[in-house]
Amino acid sequence: DTGVSQDPRHKITKRGQNVTFRCDPISEHNRLYWYRQTLGQGPEFLTYFQNEAQLEKSRLLSDRFSAERPKGSFSTLEIQRTEQGDSAMYLCASSLALGAVDTQYFGPGTRLTVL
Amino acid sequence: AQKVTQAQTEISVVEKEDVTLDCVYETRDTTYYLFWYKQPPSGELVFLIRRNSFDEQNEISGRYSWNFQKSTSSFNFTITASQVVDSAVYFCALRTSEYGNKLVFGAGTILRVKS
Numbered sequence: 001d002t003g004v005s006q007d008p009r010h011k012i013t014k015r016g017q018n019v020t021f022r023c024d025p026i027s028e029h030n031r032l033y034w035y036r037q038t039l040g041q042g043p044e045f046l047t048y049f050q051n052e053a054q055l056e057k058s059r060l061l062s063d064r065f066s067a068e069r070p071k072g073s074f075s076t077l078e079i080q081r082t083e084q085g086d087s088a089m090y091l092c093a094s095s096l097a098l099g100a101v102d103t104q105y106f107g108p109g110t111r112l113t114v115l
Numbered sequence: 116a117q118k119v120t121q122a123q124t125e126i127s128v129v130e131k132e133d134v135t136l137d138c139v140y141e142t143r144d145t146t147y148y149l150f151w152y153k154q155p156p157s158g159e160l161v162f163l164i165r166r167n168s169f170d171e172q173n174e175i176s177g178r179y180s181w182n183f184q185k186s187t188s189s190f191n192f193t194i195t196a197s198q199v200v201d202s203a204v205y206f207c208a209l210r211t212s213e214y215g216n217k218l219v220f221g222a223g224t225i226l227r228v229k230s
Contacts, residue, residue, distance in 0.1 A: 003159075031216070042119075042206050042220025043160070056215055089158065101148050101167070101210065104218060106160035 002027065004107030006092050012113045013082055020078045021110045025094030032075050033093040033104055034067055036060065043091050049075060050097065082114045117142045119209050121221035128197050129229050136192045136224045138207030144168075149183065149190045150208040150218065160206070166190065197228045 005024045013019050025032050031050050035043035046065070047057045051072040061067075064082075069075040079086055089109045095102035118141040128134045140149065151163040164174065166183050174181045178195045194201055204225050208218040 033217070035218075040222070042208070042223050043218070044220070045217035048216060056217065058217075091160065093160075097216075101165070102216070103150075103162055103165055105162060106152070108157065108159040111158070 004092055004094050004105055006090075006107040006110050008110055009108060010111050010113075012115065014115050015082060015084060017082055018078065018080045019082060019112065020076055021090055021092075021112075022074060022076050023092030023094075023107060024074045025092070026096075026105060029094035029096050029105075030072070031095045031097050031102060031104075032069055033095070034075070034077050035091040035093065037089040037091055037109070038087075046077075079112075082112075084114050087112055087114045117144075117147075117209055117211050117214055117219050119207050119219055119221035121205075121207055121224050123224045124222070125225040125227070127227040127229065130199060131196050133193060133195050134197050134226065134228075136194075136205050136207075136226065138190045138192065138221060140188050140190065140207070140209045142209060142211050142213070144211040144213050147209060147211040150210070151181070151190075151192050152206045152208065152220075154204040154206060154223070156203070163192075194226075197226075199228050199230050202226055202228045 007022045033048040034046040037043040049069040064080045067077045091109045093104035093106045095104045120139045147168045152160040182191045204223045206223045208220045
């Protein structure tokens with residue numbers, strides 16, 4: 001059983017550059033979530049998709065952030081004009097929503113460092 | 116508002132000691148779900164348990180046990196006979212119907228098990 005995968009695992013970029021991360025969910029999972037985790041803190045919700053529809057976005061997701069899940073499978077998270085404050089671990093999770101609650105399974109994360 | 120507090124920032128124990136990680140939550144919802152995740156040094160969050168607000172039965176899984184008490188809004192996690200491999204950051208998380216499908220995480224507790 002293949003888990004959630006994320007690419008790249010690490011990204012170092014200069015301030016002002018654009019970056020894009022990819023997440024491949026567990027096969028047949030219909031929900032996909034993005035979280036951000038800074039050092040010493042728990043993950044914070046950014047956005048989630050049900051199939052290809054983006055159903056919720058956190059106010060943490062500024063207009064420099066955009067996420068897509070074009071065919072309801074993999075997802076991308078793009079950050080434009082990166083700032084040093086964007087340095088964090090970006091975590092992706094997927095779930096199979098069948099009833100009242102789903103359990104989210106997380107990937108290994110992409111660690112972003114903005115210089 | 117919903118909130119999760121993990122008051123213990125870091126705990127150090129010697130192998131074979133029992134250790135309890137505390138989790139206190141806040142929510143006005145009567146229907147909610149509580150989770151525990153483990154984050155080893157590799158960074159991937161590993162799902163441990165999910166409990167709904169209507170089920171206050173304690174649960175045991177091998178060396179792990181969970182004590183859910185609605186009266187004190189707590190969902191504590193005990194590791195019996197700790198092992199070095201248990202060293203990780205442990206997160207408690209809350210999901211409520213009011214706030215949709217997102218998980219709200221505590222700040223985490225770093226557990227160090229020394230041999």
